[in-house]
Amino acid sequence: MAGDYFALQAFIMERIRQTNIEGLGMVHSARDLELLKDGRVADGAVYVLYDGESIPDGDDYQAGPFQIVRQYWLVVLVTKNYATPAQGDRERAGPLLWSINERLQGWVPAPGYGELTKSSPPRPSYLEKNAFYPLRYVSAITTKGCNS
Numbered sequence: 001m002a003g004d005y006f007a008l009q010a011f012i013m014e015r016i017r018q019t020n021i022e023g024l025g026m027v028h029s030a031r032d033l034e035l036l037k038d039g040r041v042a043d044g045a046v047y048v049l050y051d052g053e054s055i056p057d058g059d060d061y062q063a064g065p066f067q068i069v070r071q072y073w074l075v076v077l078v079t080k081n082y083a084t085p086a087q088g089d090r091e092r093a094g095p096l097l098w099s100i101n102e103r104l105q106g107w108v109p110a111p112g113y114g115e116l117t118k119s120s121p122p123r124p125s126y127l128e129k130n131a132f133y134p135l136r137y138v139s140a141i142t143t144k145g146c147n148s
Helices: 007-018 089-104
Strands: 045-054 066-080 117-119 130-144
Touching: 007 045, 007 066, 007 089, 007 130, 066 089, 089 130
Parallel strands: none
Antiparallel strands: 045 066, 066 130, 117 130
16 A cells, blocks of 8 residues: 555546546546636536545454554535526436446455445535535555554
């Protein structure tokens, strides 16, 4: 596993890009969030964003130099917001979200990562120009600390 704490983001982004989902726009990271603010995001764009972590407790807790961490990642589909959420954007978003989920749920990104499993996402958001449909995934990674 790479020495990059956020390496899973690149794996997820590449997986989405490689699947050639019809109607899906560009795949972005947090560094491209200014596109949203400026209203320059394309219909069908996807953002992959780090959403924190949790440390297993109870029987799953591990102490010492190696520790399991569950990382959470948001995959947010952005569509143009039509007159009402029931029109257009949901008709367009539903098949795209389904296709993204088919490619990510249960997928093992690389050695050292657990499979991506679904987790409860935040609610969708509807702004003046865009609708945001989040999916949330979790993957277990093993972190390495000091041996002394």
